[in-house]
Amino acid sequence: AQSVTQPDIHITVSEGASLELRCNYSYGATPYLFWYVQSPGQGLQLLLKYFSGDTLVQGIKGFEAEFKRSQSSFNLRKPSVHWSDAAEYFCAVGNLMGTYKYIFGTGTRLKVLA
């Protein structure tokens, strides 16, 4: 069965520092992978997605993620974090077998120190 694991429940970084949020997935074939961000009291906004092709994908707000099949990972990175990046981040995997099912990780809450 497909699943997504985000090992870090909370991460705290200083403003201007680099960021890496971890995501590991379990899926039998090439997955569709996504990162979403949820600000307090808001819905989920898509940051980036991977369907195929180049394993390093660029997203909005200066985020990027790298798909590593050998490690079953899709980690999210940002070279310099801004205070406005404080939010909850969700990794998700989409099912390619036609059941239109997207499984989400449990989220990582990012805190940014001024």
Place this chain on the structure above:
Amino acid sequence: DTAVSQTPKYLVTQMGNDKSIKCEQNLGHDTMYWYKQDSKKFLKIMFSYNNKELIINETVPNRFSPKSPDKAHLNLHINSLELGDSAVYFCASSQPLGVPFFGQGTRLTVV
């Protein structure tokens, strides 16, 4: 011109009541979903509809009944509300195997 809109945004109701949450998307997507986000922020799919047909029903109690009058709408009706139903409910839409776009959520509080 909101892509996926849900109403109401907040809903406070007593146990035992029946309530509905409405969702509309103007993206022309064929597939719509309901997700439940619990107090620990865990997002779990409840239902998925494709072209008005139910595709996914994830072990949700019978008190929850989705209705899709057309491709652009997917409503969620909940009977006999319980305390444990308190959560944020998100509607989303996508093309099949496309990127899901989410609404702003409906925060349901059962007292």
